[in-house]
Amino acid sequence: MAEPPCWLTHARRGVAEEALREACAFRGWMLHALNVQPDHVHVVITARGLTGKRVMQRLKDRATRRLRETVPERRRWWTEGGKVDLIFNERHLGQVVDYVHSRQPFPRA
Numbered sequence: 001m002a003e004p005p006c007w008l009t010h011a012r013r014g015v016a017e018e019a020l021r022e023a024c025a026f027r028g029w030m031l032h033a034l035n036v037q038p039d040h041v042h043v044v045i046t047a048r049g050l051t052g053k054r055v056m057q058r059l060k061d062r063a064t065r066r067l068r069e070t071v072p073e074r075r076r077w078w079t080e081g082g083k084v085d086l087i088f089n090e091r092h093l094g095q096v097v098d099y100v101h102s103r104q105p106f107p108r109a
Contacts (some may be wrong), residue, residue, distance in 0.1 A: 005079050008038045012070055016041065017108075019066035023059050032093065033100035035108055042092070042100040052084030 006045070008016060013036040024031040024045055033044040041063075047055045060078050067077050087093050 003074065003076055005039070006074070008036065012067060013038065015066050015070055016063045019063040020059055023062035026062075027058070029055075033097040035100045035104050037104055037106050042099055042104070044087070044096055052086065053078060056082050 017034060017036045019036055020036070020041070020043060021031065023091055027047065030046040031043070032046070033042065035042045045055065045060060050058075060082075064077050068074065085096075093094075
């Protein structure tokens with residue numbers, strides 16, 4: 001039987017945010033913006049030498065390990081895939097950071 005869609009509580013959003021921050025620090029990635037919403041996550045980072053898909057998978061892996069500590073019986077926390085956008089200049093970076101920080105439906109965890 002398939003699991004119901006995942007909706008992160010405020011506390012679990014905090015767990016996911018902490019795990020994502022740890023992953024960036026551990027790998028030496030520059031974290032520009034992070035916003036964990038109940039049903040999706042926005043992360044803006046600089047991670048040289050890896051594809052966006054690979055970066056996303058490593059972030060999901062770290063957050064999954066931490067979230068499983070809160071609900072061990074849940075098997076899937078994320079949908080397959082995700083969206084990766086590349087940012088090529090400072091102006092665009094500023095716009096994306098503003099969007100992530102200021103234009104989401106729920107306050108940051």
